[in-house]
Amino acid sequence: MLLSGNERFINLIFVIILILNMDKMENDCLLKKVARSIYLIGALSGLELITGCVSTTRPDVNVNKYESDQKVDLNENEFIFPEKVLNEYFLILGWGSYYKIDGLFIKQDGNLESLLTLRFMEIGYSNQDANHYSSVLSTTGNIVISQNATDLSKALVHERTHKNFSELSKAEKDSVNGAIRDISTRIYDLEEAKITGYFDDSFLIEREKELNEFKSGEYDDLNDIDDGFVVDYIRVVLSSVNLLRGKSPFLSLYIIANYGPENFEEIVVRMLCDEYEPSAMRAIEKEYPEVYEILSDIQSRVK
Secondary structure (H helix, E strand, O other), X not given: OEEOOOHHHHHHHHHHHHHHOHHHOOOHHHHHHHHXXXXXXXXXXXXXXXXXXXXXXXXXXXXXXXXXXXXXXXOOOEEEEOXXXXXXXXXXXXXXXXXXXXXXXXXXXXXXXXXXHHHHHHOOOOHHHHHHHHHHHOOOOOEEEEOOOXXXXXXXXXXXXXXXXXXXXXXHHHHHHHHHHHHOOOEEEHHHHHHHOOOOHHHHHHHHHHHHHHHOOOOHHHHHHHHHHXXXXXXXXXXXXXXXXXXXXXXXXXXXXXXXXXXXXXXXXXXXOOOEOOHHHHHHHHHOHHHHHHHHHHHHHOO
């Protein structure tokens, strides 16, 4: 049985139901079960949570080496800027600063150079520095990494991957997007998942264990929530597995919320940056060998 549809959106609804019923929980044991249920609905069905892709740093205007506890070598058109500069940049773009941003690949010139220069001077930068920052942030193809990036090297690889993806031909992008569109909607039941060979045995064993715990009645304390509908739904979730699964809870939901359900580029980039479980790439290698070759080529060039 091969399933498709909007199961990930439905999962969010059940998380909300659980949260809204938290006041009905009268003991710590039950609260722990609710917390575990929220995790299962999210993580085990392929949803994940992560930080954004943009950030800031202290600029070394004339050097291609960033000296700190983290060592990174920058290529041409790669820069490290102060957090303050990037915060102002995103405020001007109207993005706000809702997420911690570690890096940015500039896809197109927003015609903001003059405005950026004035703003950077207003917040205390010299004319020379303000012109440098605004020029870099207004030039298509540049990569800017944050001084405060959690992992400078990882942020750099992420943005390089965006840049390499952007340089693919239209035909190549269409092929990649088609493959991602297919695998992102695939959901197998546990028996089918075993047959595909795409999933790690350890994962399937753990999922089956979780399912058996629910079937054994261990979570029946939650039956009072919406007449047991939540527990029944969790059993359904545990009986299936998404081919595209992130390594951290709610990643897919984050991407859908911030980039849209059809933004396959962000999925590809995070897949190549090892933020998804290997099941998706295994499927692509077997079923879409030409796409796998394209993605492998990108991966080899961004390290």
